[in-house]
Amino acid sequence: RVCPVRGAAGTGPGRARPDMDLFGDLRRMNKRQLYYQVLNFAMIVSSALMIWKGLIVITGSESPIVVVLSGSMEPAFHRGDLLFLTNFHDDPIRAGEIVVFKVEGRDIPIVHRVIKVHEKGNGNIKFLTKGDNNEVDDRGLYKEGQNWLEKKDVVGRARGFLPYVGMVTIIMNDYPKFKVCI
Amino acid sequence: RKNVEDFTGPRERSDLGFVTFDITADILNGKNVLQSIFDWNVKQLFLYLSAEYSTKNNALNQVVLWDKIMLRGDNPRLSLKDMKSKYFFFDDGNGLKGNRNITLTLSWNVVPNAGILPLVTGSGHVSVPFPDTYETTKSY
Numbered sequence: 427r428v429c430p431v432r433g434a435a436g437t438g439p440g441r442a443r444p445d446m447d448l449f450g451d452l453r454r455m456n457k458r459q460l461y462y463q464v465l466n467f468a469m470i471v472s473s474a475l476m477i478w479k480g481l482i483v484i485t486g487s488e489s490p491i492v493v494v495l496s497g498s499m500e501p502a503f504h505r506g507d508l509l510f511l512t513n514f515h516d517d518p519i520r521a522g523e524i525v526v527f528k529v530e531g532r533d534i535p536i537v538h539r540v541i542k543v544h545e546k547g548n549g550n551i552k553f554l555t556k557g558d559n560n561e562v563d564d565r566g567l568y569k570e571g572q573n574w575l576e577k578k579d580v581v582g583r584a585r586g587f588l589p590y591v592g593m594v595t596i597i598m599n600d601y602p603k604f605k606v607c608i
Numbered sequence: 609r610k611n612v613e614d615f616t617g618p619r620e621r622s623d624l625g626f627v628t629f630d631i632t633a634d635i636l637n638g639k640n641v642l643q644s645i646f647d648w649n650v651k652q653l654f655l656y657l658s659a660e661y662s663t664k665n666n667a668l669n670q671v672v673l674w675d676k677i678m679l680r681g682d683n684p685r686l687s688l689k690d691m692k693s694k695y696f697f698f699d700d701g702n703g704l705k706g707n708r709n710i711t712l713t714l715s716w717n718v719v720p721n722a723g724i725l726p727l728v729t730g731s732g733h734v735s736v737p738f739p740d741t742y743e744t745t746k747s748y
Contacts, residue, residue: 501651501652501677501679502651502652502654502677502717502719503719520670520727521656521658521660521670521671521672522654522656522658522672522715522717522727523727524717524725539654539717541671541672541695542670542671542672543668543669543670543671544665544666544668544669544700545666545667545668545669546665546666546667547667552700558654558675558677563695584725585724585725586723586724586725587719587720587722587723587725588722589721589722
């Protein structure tokens with residue numbers, strides 16, 4: 427009769443199994459943790475997207491937060507300032523208001539002030555804009571042959587603002603390598 | 609007031625108005641006469657004089673005739689006499705001739721250091737009528 431020797435330097439399967447079990451547990455736990463972290467991250471991204479979409483609905487503007495890109499509204503707004511917009515359908519456009527608009531065919535929105543308004547009885551409005559810091563009105567910026575802006579060109583009206591906060595976007599645009607780092 | 613080609617915009621003849629005005633204003637907080645509107649969160653005021661009127665063509669017209677930026681620290685009292693309009697007062701059409709009721713109002717946009725951008729209209733306003741005929745040769 428042979429008794430199996432315990433504690434000796436045996437390399438039989440009896441000896442290796444407890445170790446492998448422990449390691450297997452660890453590996454499995456890590457995978458679960460990994461999936462959990464991925465889900466957590468996805469939830470954060472989804473929530474952020476939901477908040478953004480919610481803002482679009484509440485303000486009525488396709489772009490409720492914009493960054494000022496040029497100095498044409500100085501000294502009120504400088505490059506890098508953040509603007510909060512609303513675009514309620516029933517809000518009339520009046521002289522003196524600061525509007526953000528897009529010229530037909532161009533992607534970049536422009537932030538300027540309304541200096542002329544002509545509104546017909548049926549609600550049809552045409553208006554002219556000018557940057558505070560510019561000498562001339564914006565007719566040079568509009569499309570070829572276009573002399574007035576209409577409600578459909580408006581992205582929103584500036585209601586509030588925060589200075590400097592938008593600088594991050596500008597830095598990421600000017601130095602794309604920085605964006606990759608982030 | 610003349611009828612000239614609007615050389616700044618559409619290539620049709622439109623009425624061009626000439627207005628001279630005086631502005632006397634104290635930009636103060638509505639509640640307390642002594643307290644200025646320039647508190648710690650006001651960076652500047654963008655003041656503008658606008659003319660509002662209606663014509664056959666358009667139910668509502670607003671044209672900014674003059675504007676000024678008043679920074680914090682500037683004298684909040686305005687006393688301007690005999691000012692000419694800074695921008696051309698073109699109508700969209702010929703609605704200035706014989707228009708009896710052009711209302712001039714002074715308004716301002718409060719620009720804070722951070723926060724909400726309100727538009728405030730001053731409490732006084734003036735009604736100006738335009739004559740029934742065009743001027744021909746008066747120099748501006």
